[in-house]
Each structure stands twice: as C-alpha cells, then as structure tokens.
Amino acid sequence: xxxxxxxxxxxxxxxxxxxxxxxxxxxxxxxxxxxxxxxxxxxxxxxxxxxxxxxxxxxxxxxxxxxxxxxxxxxxxxxxxxxxxxxxxxxxxxxxxxxxxxxxxxxxxxxxxxxxxxxxxxxxxxxxxxxxxxxxxxxxxxxxxxxxxxxxxxxxxxxxxxxxxxxxxxxxxxxxxxxxxxxxxxxxxxxxxxxxxxxxxxxxxxxxxxxxxxxxxxxxxxxxxxxxxxxxxxxxxxxxxxxxxxxxxxxxxxxxxxxxxxxxxxxxxxxxxxxxxxxxxxxxxxxxxxxxxxxxxxxxxxxxxxxxxxxxxxxxxxxxxxxxxxxxxxxxxx
Amino acid sequence: xxxxxxxxxxxxxxxxxxxxxxxxxxxxxxxxxxxxxxxxxxxxxxxxxxxxxxxxxxxxxxxxxxxxxxxxxxxxxxxxxxxxxxxxxxxxxxxxxxxxxxxxxxxxxxxxxxxxxxxxxxxxxxxxxxxxxxxxxxxxxxxxxxxxxxxxxxxxxxxxxxxxxxxxxxxxxxxxxxxxxxxxxxxxxxxxxxxxxxxxxxxxxxxxxxxxxxxxxxxxxxxxxxxxxxxxxxxxxxxxxxxxxxxxxxxxxxxxxxxxxxxxxxxxxxxxx
Numbered sequence: 001x002x003x004x005x006x007x008x009x010x011x012x013x014x015x016x017x018x019x020x021x022x023x024x025x026x027x028x029x030x031x032x033x034x035x036x037x038x039x040x041x042x043x044x045x046x047x048x049x050x051x052x053x054x055x056x057x058x059x060x061x062x063x064x065x066x067x068x069x070x071x072x073x074x075x076x077x078x079x080x081x082x083x084x085x086x087x088x089x090x091x092x093x094x095x096x097x098x099x100x101x102x103x104x105x106x107x108x109x110x111x112x113x114x115x116x117x118x119x120x121x122x123x124x125x126x127x128x129x130x131x132x133x134x135x136x137x138x139x140x141x142x143x144x145x146x147x148x149x150x151x152x153x154x155x156x157x158x159x160x161x162x163x164x165x166x167x168x169x170x171x172x173x174x175x176x177x178x179x180x181x182x183x184x185x186x187x188x189x190x191x192x193x194x195x196x197x198x199x200x201x202x203x204x205x206x207x208x209x210x211x212x213x214x215x216x217x218x219x220x221x222x223x224x225x226x227x228x229x230x231x232x233x234x235x236x237x238x239x240x241x242x243x244x245x246x247x248x249x250x251x252x253x254x255x256x257x258x259x260x261x262x263x264x265x266x267x268x269x270x271x272x273x274x275x276x277x278x279x280x281x282x283x284x285x286x287x288x289x290x291x292x293x294x295x296x297x298x299x300x301x302x303x304x305x306x307x308x309x310x311x312x313x314x315x316x317x318x319x320x321x322x323x324x325x326x327x328x329x330x331x332x333x334x
Numbered sequence: 335x336x337x338x339x340x341x342x343x344x345x346x347x348x349x350x351x352x353x354x355x356x357x358x359x360x361x362x363x364x365x366x367x368x369x370x371x372x373x374x375x376x377x378x379x380x381x382x383x384x385x386x387x388x389x390x391x392x393x394x395x396x397x398x399x400x401x402x403x404x405x406x407x408x409x410x411x412x413x414x415x416x417x418x419x420x421x422x423x424x425x426x427x428x429x430x431x432x433x434x435x436x437x438x439x440x441x442x443x444x445x446x447x448x449x450x451x452x453x454x455x456x457x458x459x460x461x462x463x464x465x466x467x468x469x470x471x472x473x474x475x476x477x478x479x480x481x482x483x484x485x486x487x488x489x490x491x492x493x494x495x496x497x498x499x500x501x502x503x504x505x506x507x508x509x510x511x512x513x514x515x516x517x518x519x520x521x522x523x524x525x526x527x528x529x530x531x532x533x534x535x536x537x538x539x540x541x542x543x544x545x546x547x548x549x550x551x552x553x554x555x556x557x558x559x560x561x562x563x564x565x566x567x568x569x570x571x572x573x574x575x576x577x578x579x580x581x582x583x584x585x586x587x588x589x590x591x592x593x594x595x596x597x598x599x600x601x602x603x604x605x606x607x
C-alpha cells in the first residue's frame with residue numbers, strides 16, 4: 001500500500017484534515033457490476049439473478065450484456081435465492097444480487113437450506129451494505145448482514161474496501177467453488193489499493209505498519225482507519241492497519257500476529273457490534289492470544305435517514321471515533 | 335398404454351408402501367401419512383416417467399425430481415432403493431446417526447437427492463433454476479417437483495409460481511399431492527387454500543386435476559404435461575393421507591408418528607397382494 005502525502009484534504013465522512021491523498025474511486029457496487037460483465041465474457045457458466053434492483057446493485061450491466069443469462073426475479077428474494085441454487089446445481093455459477101438487507105433477511109432460510117446445506121456454488125452479492133447508503137433510512141440499511149452470512153456453514157464472507165479490492169475479490173469469488181457472500185456499498189469509495197496488489201481469499205492485507213496498536217477494519221472503515229492511524233502518529237502513537245476483507249474464513253494468523261506485535265487491537269466496521277468484525281476478531285483473540293481490544297461499530301440499534309457523513313458521525317464510525325478507541329485501548333494495555 | 339403397466343406400477347407402489355411403513359417403524363419416527371399419499375405418484379415417476387440412470391446419479395441429461403415436501407422422504411428413499419440407487423437393506427438406517435437417509439432429504443448426503451428440503455416451499459424455485467440451466471445448455475431434461483397442499487401455504491410457492499409462468503418454463507412439472515391434511519388438521523380448517531386449480535390457472539399454469547391413486551390418470555397427466563408448451567404444468571393430484579393402510583387413512587395421528595410393532599404387522603398384512 002503506497003500512499004503519497006499531498007496537500008491536506010477533507011475526508012469524505014469524518015471531516016478531519018489529512019495529508020493522505022484522497023482519490024475517489026468507483027462505488028464497490030459499480031466495480032462489482034463491471035467485473036461481473038468481464039467474468040461473463042470469459043465464462044459462459046456465469047449467470048445472474050436479481051430482485052428488481054439491478055439498476056442499483058449494478059447486476060443490470062450484466063443483464064444488458066448477456067440478456068439470455070440474466071433472470072430478473074421481480075421483488076421476490078426467497079424465490080431468487082432458491083432459483084440460484086437450482087442453477088448452481090446444474091453447473092452454472094449464479095450471482096444473486098439485491099440490497100444486502102433484503103437478500104440476507106428475506107432470503108435467509110433459502111440461503112440456509114437451498115444453498116448452504118448442500119454447499120452449492122452460489123455467489124450472493126448484497127449491495128447498499130451498512131448505513132452509508134444514507135437517506136433511504138433504516139429499512140434499506142444493512143447492519144446485520146455479516147452476522148447472518150457468517151452464520152451459514154461453508155460460506156465465504158467478503159467485504160471489499162474499494163474499487164480495486166472489489167474487482168479482485170469478485171474474481172476470486174467466481175473462481176472459488178462454494179457459496180460466497182460479498183457486501184458492496186452505495187457511495188463512491190476512496191481508492192486504497194493499486195492494481196498490482198495481490199489478493200487471496202482468507203488472507204488479510206496489512207496496509208500500514210505500526211507498533212502500539214493494530215486497527216482491524218473492513219469496507220469503508222479501512223479508509224477511516226488509515227486516517228485514524230495518521231492522527232495517532234501525530235500524537236506519537238504508532239498504529240498498524242489491517243484490511244480484513246475476508247470475514248470468513250477469518251485470517252487467524254494475521255490477527256494473532258497483530259496481537260503479538262502490537263499488544264492491543266481496535267476493530268472498526270459498518271455493522272452492528274454483534275456478529276461482525278468485532279465478534280469474530282474477539283473470538284480469535286480470546287482463544288489464541290488475549291490482548292485488550294476496543295471496537296468501533298454500530299451499537300445495538302438501527303440507524304436513520306441522513307447523509308452518509310452525518311450518519312457516520314452520529315453512529316460513531318469516523319476516524320475520530322477510531323482514534324478515541326485507540327486511546328482507550330492503550331490505557332488498558334500492560 | 336403398454337399392456338400390464340398399470341398392474342406393474344400397482345405392484346411396485348405396494349412394495350414402496352411396505353418399505354415406507356417398515357422403515358418408519360424401524361426408525362420409530364417419521365411421517366407415514368404424507369409418504370403413503372405420495373407413493374403412487376412417486377412410483378409412477380421413478381418406474382415409468384423419469385429419464386434416469388440409477389447407476390449414474392449425476393448423469394447430466396437426467397430428469398430431476400425434487401421432493402419439496404421433504405417429510406415424505408421415506409417414499410423417495412423407497413423409490414431410490416427399489417430402482418437401484420442403493421441397497422434396499424439400507425432403508426433400515428433411516429434417521430440413524432451417520433446414515434445418508436436423513437429425516438428429510440439432503441443433497442450431497444444421498445445420491446439421488448436433488449435438493450435439501452424439509453423447510454417447506456423451496457422446491458419449485460430450485461426446480462425452476464434447474465430447468466433454466468437446462469434451457470441455457472440446450473438440454474431436454476425435465477424437472478419434476480412434488481409438493482403437498484400444506485406446502486402451498488408458503489409464500490415462496492407463489493413467488494415461484496409467478497416466476498415459472500413468466501419465464502414459460504414448460505419443462506417444469508409440479509405435482510401437488512393434495513391429501514387435504516396438514517400437521518395441525520384439515521387444510522380447510524388450518525388455512526384454506528382452495529380453490530387450488532383456479533389459483534394455479536390464474537398464475538399462468540396448465541392445470542390437470544386427477545385422482546392421485548389412479549395410475550391410468552397419473553400416466554396420462556404426465557404425458558399431457560410433456561406435451562404442454564409455453565407454460566409449466568401443475569398436476570393437482572387428489573390423494574388420501576395414509577393411503578393403503580386402513581387405520582392410517584385420513585388419520586391425522588399418522589401425519590408424523592411411527593406405527594407400533596403390532597400396527598406394523600397389521601399394515602403389512604393389508605399391503606400383501
């Protein structure tokens with residue numbers, strides 16, 4: 001991860017001045033749609049289903065390119081997930097897209113019995129993950145999708161943090177034989193990676209080195225974590241940052257190494273504090289290398305309408321909140 | 335129709351019914367009522383209608399059969415065993431730890447189980463996906479899904495009904511084993527879903543109303559389904575829960591209870607022909 005210092009810029013969501021160059025990339029949902037088209041050109045087994053949100057999830061790009069291999073299921077997520085299972089059981093590689101909240105919540109029993117029980121090769125792509133979709137409010141926001149997806153045996157669970165990582169992870173998901181959940185987001189995301197960056201499912205990426213604390217984040221919170229690391233550095237705290245793009249299977253080795261090297265962990269995610277990054281990292285730490293840990297995420301609540309920046313501020317997801325967590329965990333570090 | 339085919343199927347169905355009550359008695363749990371009501375339909379499929387190779391369960395051109403009413407598993411298992419997917423002796427392992435014969439069918443555990451069912455309502459959707467895959471691959475296999483009338487309570491069934499009609503999935507045939515009872519009572523009292531034929535027609539399906547225990551009607555209905563183009567077909571099979579065992583017929587107690595040893599002997603005696 002190379003970031004060149006440049007003139008001070010405002011962050012998208014936190015409003016903190018930063019020396020970090022901020023280059024906005026595509027929203028991860030756009031990166032997904034484009035990649036799906038490329039995958040479709042290369043492999044006729046790739047098919048797509050959507051539940052009347054293909055303009056928003058961007059699976060519509062695939063539908064335009066390959067109308068014969070795209071099945072709009074209408075607003076019927078349960079049927080869509082089981083249709084995808086049927087397609088997969090006959091050798092297709094179906095990508096099923098909708099908003100993360102509807103796909104996981106309305107399709108959960110179908111994910112469980114049609115897809116996960118026989119471990120079928122279905123790719124589930126939930127767009128508009130987290131609360132950063134903003135103004136549409138709590139019914140559309142997805143704050144529990146990681147918890148639900150991680151509860152499905154044999155599922156791989158992915159959360160890209162920018163355009164480049166999304167393109168890489170969608171390709172890896174297509175190559176992987178087995179069920180995968182990918183969360184994408186609505187807003188444009190700052191670019192964190194260069195094209196040459198190598199991704200592997202289940203292997204976390206360290207984006208910044210540090211000695212005192214490691215921040216383990218995913219999705220848009222990786223950018224906030226990098227800003228937080230910078231702020232900490234100004235305060236004399238050396239902070240490492242890890243992009244935990246694969247939530248399941250979780251990279252135990254990276255988490256244990258971070259605990260050994262820095263002795264304190266902060267997690268950060270656009271999800272409830274239950275069942276996502278905080279829960280899964282804590283499980284690894286508690287079993288293998290307990291160290292003080294603090295978490296940034298959404299407390300036990302649904303959010304509301306607002307701009308993404310307002311919501312990140314109100315629900316505690318900005319670089320400033322991560323810095324506070326770093327400072328609090330340091331007090332507990334021996 | 336070939337000479338003697340109906341008698342042959344009746345004899346096979348009788349064999350399946352004996353297997354069903356024996357394996358449920360051996361397991362000391364299971365669902366005899368809905369297995370027996372579906373026995374003739376499943377016999378017709380496995381011994382006459384389906385294009386399948388029991389020695390090659392993954393043959394890509396095979397017709398697919400999904401038991402959407404997963405609690406009817408004993409009927410499916412008996413048909414699979416009697417057509418050679420696995421040894422008949424294995425039927426006695428139903429519901430035992432480590433057995434491929436799970437309480438409800440699971441794809442991946444048993445060759446011939448095309449989907450994991452038991453959480454009701456998902457079978458038609460899965461079957462629709464299979465049929466679409468066949469269409470994309472220009473294969474001519476057909477997909478059959480057997481559901482119960484209780485299953486039709488599930489909203490997903492109607493999502494799938496709209497979907498299959500919209501995409502004109504004419505290689506999909508759904509058999510509705512309409513035995514008029516569900517766990518808690520008569521379907522008319524629990525959640526009345528009639529008029530079923532009119533509902534399915536309104537959803538864009540070709541509907542054939544038939545006696546689900548009359549092999550002449552059953553075979554004719556499957557032939558009609560195969561001739562029907564441009565829309566999926568529903569076989570609305572009127573059946574009797576517990577069919578073939580006098581004390582189980584229309585007796586709700588045997589929706590989900592195994593016969594005792596004595597009851598088993600009576601049942602087997604009735605099923606001797």
